[in-house]
Amino acid sequence: MSALLDQQMTMWKDTQDELWQAVMAKDSRFDGTFVFAVSSTKIYCRPSCPSRRPRRERVSYFRLPEAAEQAGFRACRRCHPKRTTSTDPQIEMVQRACRYIETQDETSVTLADLGEHIGISAFHLQRVFKKVMGITPRQYADACRIGKFKTRVRESGSVAGAMYDAGFSSSSRLYARAPVELGMTPATYGRGGRGAIINYTIAKCSLGLLLVAATERGVCAVKLGDSDASLAADLRREYSAAEIHRADPMLSEPVDRLLNYLSGKHPDLQLPLDIQATAFQWQVWENLRAIPYGETRSYGEVAKAMGRPTAVRAVARACATNPVALVIPCHRVIREDKNLGGYRWGLERKEALLGKESSRALKDKPRVK
Numbered sequence: 001m002s003a004l005l006d007q008q009m010t011m012w013k014d015t016q017d018e019l020w021q022a023v024m025a026k027d028s029r030f031d032g033t034f035v036f037a038v039s040s041t042k043i044y045c046r047p048s049c050p051s052r053r054p055r056r057e058r059v060s061y062f063r064l065p066e067a068a069e070q071a072g073f074r075a076c077r078r079c080h081p082k083r084t085t086s087t088d089p090q091i092e093m094v095q096r097a098c099r100y101i102e103t104q105d106e107t108s109v110t111l112a113d114l115g116e117h118i119g120i121s122a123f124h125l126q127r128v129f130k131k132v133m134g135i136t137p138r139q140y141a142d143a144c145r146i147g148k149f150k151t152r153v154r155e156s157g158s159v160a161g162a163m164y165d166a167g168f169s170s171s172s173r174l175y176a177r178a179p180v181e182l183g184m185t186p187a188t189y190g191r192g193g194r195g196a197i198i199n200y201t202i203a204k205c206s207l208g209l210l211l212v213a214a215t216e217r218g219v220c221a222v223k224l225g226d227s228d229a230s231l232a233a234d235l236r237r238e239y240s241a242a243e244i245h246r247a248d249p250m251l252s253e254p255v256d257r258l259l260n261y262l263s264g265k266h267p268d269l270q271l272p273l274d275i276q277a278t279a280f281q282w283q284v285w286e287n288l289r290a291i292p293y294g295e296t297r298s299y300g301e302v303a304k305a306m307g308r309p310t311a312v313r314a315v316a317r318a319c320a321t322n323p324v325a326l327v328i329p330c331h332r333v334i335r336e337d338k339n340l341g342g343y344r345w346g347l348e349r350k351e352a353l354l355g356k357e358s359s360r361a362l363k364d365k366p367r368v369k
Helices: 003-010 016-025 065-070 089-103 111-118 122-133 137-156 159-165 171-181 186-190 228-238 249-262 279-289 299-305 312-320 347-364
Strands: 035-038 043-045 059-062 197-205 208-214 219-225 243-246
Touching: 016 059, 035 065, 043 065, 059 065, 059 312, 065 089, 065 122, 065 137, 089 111, 089 122, 089 137, 111 122, 111 137, 122 137, 197 219, 197 228, 197 249, 208 228, 208 249, 219 228, 228 243, 279 299, 279 312, 299 312
Parallel strands: 197 243
Antiparallel strands: 035 043, 035 059, 197 208, 208 219
16 A cells, blocks of 8 residues: 555545545555445445445445444445455454454453453553544444344344343343334344334425424434435335334424424424434434534534544544434534535535524624624
8 A cells, every 4th residue: 555545544534535536436445444335325335346426425434344334334245345454454453353252142352351362452452443443342342242132133033042142141231222222122123123113204394305203202213305205215224124104293293393493493402302322322412412503513522522532433423323313413513624524414405504503593692782
């Protein structure tokens, strides 16, 4: 790899243009240095993948395939991005650690055991792993365990069997993690999501079309788009095993609140939520909700506010996976250089939202006499 490519990968947060150019050029020199993921398909690829290129605002970048999978993406079946090897020794080391964690079905991997297996100190491993992945080895192990439970309970239908096969020593540990990792109880998940009832509606708004979906506990999805069919299909992909119905009258209250918010009548948008999240995602989203109406923060500023200044990429991923647009205002997070950055629902909508909020906040600001 050239010195230029080495420098680009070191300055990760400042190389979005270079990474995008590598994707557009299908540059195989970058294979093994990063993967790109597409929000609309939930698939990640190596840079040289022959597939059709997506719109830029739908693309995010990850150093490792494992990091993309932690964010909810699956590997492309055309380019097989997990088969590439990295020339970066730190990335290769983290991949070895991930593979070791993934093979430990029935035992909990300690940081000391992992360091001994890799051949480095536990402290150095923890620091490098978190730098590359955005999470700790323990958090990765927990996520793998939940992933194994999901797979095995679907195959067998037995919650108890899947629980022990995935490495949970007791049902209390599984049920304690279920609300944030599964979005439902393990028994409901074991039935393929049957029993989870979601109602939704679609309304016209100043940004096109607005989809609002909710369970009996609260709003689980808010989406923006241009087509009823594509919005409904996106909802069904995310909740493929749930019982989903269109029920316009039932959702009139949250829709009215969102429309009033978009029109500037009620800047303070509070709705009961029922969404899946990791502890880190919740922390990011709570910080986003604390950003005042009419203001913005950079990804770095959000990370610093959380006390995790090096977690800029992880913050960006949490923003990209926000399931309830507007309610959690991920549109208020921009790049360090004041560029808009990305937005799942399109940069034009992000620009319109920020412009409207800024104008309203300026209008409401008390005048100095």
